[in-house]
Amino acid sequence: MKYPNSLIQLIRELSRLPGVGPKGAQRLAFHLFKIPHEDVESLAEAITTAKALLKPCPICSNITDEEVCAVCSDLERDPYLICVVESPNDIIAIEKAGGFMGRYHVTHGVYSPMDGVGPERLGLDKLLARLQRDVRTGEVLDPSRFEVVVATSMTTEGEATASLVHHQVSALGATVSRLAYGLPNGAALEYMDEVTLGRAFNGRQRI
C-alpha cells in the first residue's frame, strides 16, 4: 500500500527537522492525524507566530521577540565581559549554571571555510564593533577594557572558531580567554579522551 500523497508530503517536511529521522517523522505524522483538530491548529499557529516574531538580537544575535534580547537589556550585567557561544541553547545552559554576569555573542555556527562559513557569517564584525563603540549610546569604547570568553565547542571547528575569534579580538587589544574544560562529574580518568584530559590538565586549579 502507498501512503496518501498529503501524508507523504507531511512526513517529508517533518523529516527535514533536525533530530527527526524518517521513522520519527512517520511517528509524528500519525500522531498529528490522531490528535484533535484544535491541537493541530494551535501547534501550527505556535509555529507561524514564533517564526514571525523571533529574530536575532541586533546586539548579540541571541534569539528574541523583543527589540533587544533579555541579556542585552539587563543593565546589571558587566558590559565589558562577552562570552562567545555557538547557539542560543548554549546561553540557556550557561545561565542555568549561573555565575556568569557578562553578555554574549552568538555565532549561530562554527568557522568552516570549506562549507562557506567565514567570519562574516559568524557575525564577528558585529562583535568587533561592540568592542569599539557602545551600540546604543554611540560612545567610543576602549577595546582593551574588554574580556572575551570563547565558549565554542571542543570540536575541530569549535577550536578553529576559537582561534579566529582570538586572532581578531586580540588584534584590537582586548583580552581573550577560553573556557577551561574539566572532567565531567563522576567520570573515570581511564575513559577520558585525550583532548578532554589535556584540557583538564591545562585548566587545573590550585586547591
Ligand SMILES: [Zn+2]
Ligand atoms: Zn542581545
